[in-house]
Amino acid sequence: MAEPLLKVEGLNKSFGGILATDNLFLDVLPGEIHAVIGPNGAGKTTMIAQLTGALKTDSGKIIFDGRNITREPSHVRSHLGLARSFQITSVFLDMTNLDNTALAVQAHDGHSFRFWRPARRDPALREPALRALERVGLDHRADVVAANCSHGEHRQLEIAMALATKPRMLLLDEPMAGMGPEESAQMVEIIRGLKDEHSILLVEHDMDAVFSLADRITVLVYGRAIASGAPDEIRANPDVREAYLGEETAAAPDAPTPEGADSRARG
Amino acid sequence: MGELASLRTPRGIFATVILGLCAFMPVLAPALDEPFYITVFARIMIWAIAAVSLNLILGYGGMVSFGHACYLGIGGYVVGIMAFHGVTNGFIQWPLALLASGLAALVFGAICLRTRGVYFIMITLAFAQMIYYLSISVEKYGSDDGLTIDFRSEFGGLIDLEERTVIYYVIFFCLVGSLYLVHRVVNSRFGMVVRGSKSNDARMHAIGHPTYRYRLACFVIAGMICGLAGILQANLEKFVSPDMMYWPRSGELIFMVVLGGMGTLFGPVAGALVFLLLADTLSGFTEHWHIIFGPFLILVVLFVHGGIDGLLGRREAAGG
Numbered sequence: 373m374a375e376p377l378l379k380v381e382g383l384n385k386s387f388g389g390i391l392a393t394d395n396l397f398l399d400v401l402p403g404e405i406h407a408v409i410g411p412n413g414a415g416k417t418t419m420i421a422q423l424t425g426a427l428k429t430d431s432g433k434i435i436f437d438g439r440n441i442t443r444e445p446s447h448v449r450s451h452l453g454l455a456r457s458f459q460i461t462s463v464f465l466d467m468t469n470l471d472n473t474a475l476a477v478q479a480h481d482g483h484s485f486r487f488w489r490p491a492r493r494d495p496a497l498r499e500p501a502l503r504a505l506e507r508v509g510l511d512h513r514a515d516v517v518a519a520n521c522s523h524g525e526h527r528q529l530e531i532a533m534a535l536a537t538k539p540r541m542l543l544l545d546e547p548m549a550g551m552g553p554e555e556s557a558q559m560v561e562i563i564r565g566l567k568d569e570h571s572i573l574l575v576e577h578d579m580d581a582v583f584s585l586a587d588r589i590t591v592l593v594y595g596r597a598i599a600s601g602a603p604d605e606i607r608a609n610p611d612v613r614e615a616y617l618g619e620e621t622a623a624a625p626d627a628p629t630p631e632g633a634d635s636r637a638r639g
Numbered sequence: 640m641g642e643l644a645s646l647r648t649p650r651g652i653f654a655t656v657i658l659g660l661c662a663f664m665p666v667l668a669p670a671l672d673e674p675f676y677i678t679v680f681a682r683i684m685i686w687a688i689a690a691v692s693l694n695l696i697l698g699y700g701g702m703v704s705f706g707h708a709c710y711l712g713i714g715g716y717v718v719g720i721m722a723f724h725g726v727t728n729g730f731i732q733w734p735l736a737l738l739a740s741g742l743a744a745l746v747f748g749a750i751c752l753r754t755r756g757v758y759f760i761m762i763t764l765a766f767a768q769m770i771y772y773l774s775i776s777v778e779k780y781g782s783d784d785g786l787t788i789d790f791r792s793e794f795g796g797l798i799d800l801e802e803r804t805v806i807y808y809v810i811f812f813c814l815v816g817s818l819y820l821v822h823r824v825v826n827s828r829f830g831m832v833v834r835g836s837k838s839n840d841a842r843m844h845a846i847g848h849p850t851y852r853y854r855l856a857c858f859v860i861a862g863m864i865c866g867l868a869g870i871l872q873a874n875l876e877k878f879v880s881p882d883m884m885y886w887p888r889s890g891e892l893i894f895m896v897v898l899g900g901m902g903t904l905f906g907p908v909a910g911a912l913v914f915l916l917l918a919d920t921l922s923g924f925t926e927h928w929h930i931i932f933g934p935f936l937i938l939v940v941l942f943v944h945g946g947i948d949g950l951l952g953r954r955e956a957a958g959g
């Protein structure tokens with residue numbers, strides 16, 4: 373087995389009395405899509421925030437590419453190749469889509485103590501920024517101010533900004549949140565296309581998407597990983613069915629099969 | 640410089656008219672038999688430089704400094720104190736005054752920028768008040784009576800600031816230079832980081848920008864430009880006093896920026912002009928002019944979105 377690119381060992385985080393992350397172990401292999409699922413409030417976003425350094429970790433270790441990054445600030449992790457997208461869209465609303473991705477490119481093109489040349493006319497920033505937009509199908513909206521874009525376009529921009537940092541690993545926090553079936557299907561294809569070049573930690577509620585994309589799935593409940601394994605194992609796991617998939621299987625006796633998930637996701 | 644150079648947009652025309660008015664005032668004022676207007680406009684331009692510098696951090700960087708006038712005082716006092724000790728050479732005075740303003744901004748900024756929101760406002764105010772009380776407490780330099788400057792800065796016979804038109808045009812070129820500098824800076828990579836940090840600092844960190852150092856550098860640049868305004872003020876008035884950096888001055892600077900249009904290149908110049916001319920006119924009618932002026936400013940802030948710049952048409956994306 374290849375060395376994991378990301379390794380999480382005994383991670384903890386509490387907010388007052390709530391244990392949002394509870395002794396979490398997890399790893400992501402190079403080129404793998406590892407999905408993390410779990411009910412609302414399970415601690416998925418908290419975990420991503422800890423992995424990127426937006427939240428300080430109480431205890432435990434985060435190893436990225438063999439290096440302990442538990443105490444590194446966010447920007448250092450970004451430079452090591454870790455990028456995230458946000459569940460609740462977090463972009464530069466007052467700037468164009470291209471400016472948004474160009475700022476992400478700029479962060480990885482040397483320091484920014486450059487005071488004189490206009491950044492908006494710098495091909496070293498604009499061209500890679502446009503390519504990032506192309507990869508998510510947003511290039512035709514490059515010059516539109518982000519505030520004037522649709523929710524679906526914001527979700528695409530989230531991914532494009534993460535991609536523009538040339539990451540080795542993507543942490544995607546519910547990329548399909550609030551999307552219609554058609555947009556979701558498009559996003560599934562986008563994520564599938566990213567798999568060749570990036571390892572992906574995918575947090576998602578859309579089970580069709582998860583079961584069609586993931587190589588492995590970890591189920592998080594109350595900050596604790598209650599199961600981890602291949603999609604088929606997770607589907608068969610009685611604990612998981614009870615704790616999480618239960619609600620869905622109650623409505624539809626047959627849990628989605630990979631093929632079923634696929635066809636449904638594509639609409 | 641971008642929008643200023645263009646005469647095809649309302650903004651370009653407006654800016655050109657105002658700068659043109661400034662440029663020709665030494666000719667216009669005597670022709671209109673109002674020579675006093677030369678000094679009025681020189682003062683306006685100095686405040687405009689200070690407002691332009693505040694706009695760099697406030698408008699583009701989202702750093703609401705409530706102590707910006709202290710750099711006006713620091714720049715001015717360095718000139719005043721050196722002149723007091725007989726050092727009138729501008730080649731020594733000016734760089735030292737700029738250095739002092741920059742150093743103060745570096746120290747204050749390093750601490751203030753670790754805080755956000757109301758705390759940032761309060762700490763910038765606290766530092767400015769500290770400098771204010773320092774200037775009051777030093778009797779040698781006049782304490783609250785201020786310090787009279789006998790000789791303006793000397794530039795070895797190259798530039799004679801005692802000449803009224805010369806000092807006027809030095810101020811004018813400093814204003815144009817400050818505008819050009821800010822224009823270049825806000826559109827550079829550095830400027831994009833500062834703007835991004837205002838827009839969404841958490842996202843900036845997530846994509847890999849360590850924003851603190853850039854915000855601090857921006858704070859220092861703004862402090863130095865404001866220090867330049869202080870140098871000019873000391874020279875124009877031949878006088879410095881603690882009042883230059885009393886907190887209402889900082890508040891007025893914020894008003895000029897908001898009135899003109901935050902985060903727009905020329906807005907602060909228009910803001911300073913309208914603010915000072917209006918204050919001047921109103922105070923000529925009644926001594927209770929603040930009672931009219933205050934509500935007027937509040938109404939403008941509440942109802943004219945984007946200040947004077949906002950009246951000149953919509954803007955799509957941030958800045959220009």
Ligand SMILES: Nc1ncnc2c1ncn2[C@@H]1O[C@H](COP(=O)(O)OP(=O)(O)OP(=O)(O)O)[C@@H](O)[C@H]1O
Nearest residue numbers: 387390392410411412413414415416417418419459
């Ligand atoms: N900043 C915070 N302060 C206090 N409590 C928090 C904070 N952030 C999250 N929590 C709590 O931690 C727990 C985990 O929240 P988190 O947002 O990580 O869940 P999630 O799995 O992402 O949920 P969802 O599926 O709704 O996005 C919740 O109980 C939440 O209320």
Ligand SMILES: [Mg+2]
Nearest residue numbers: 416417418459
């Ligand atoms: Mg979440």
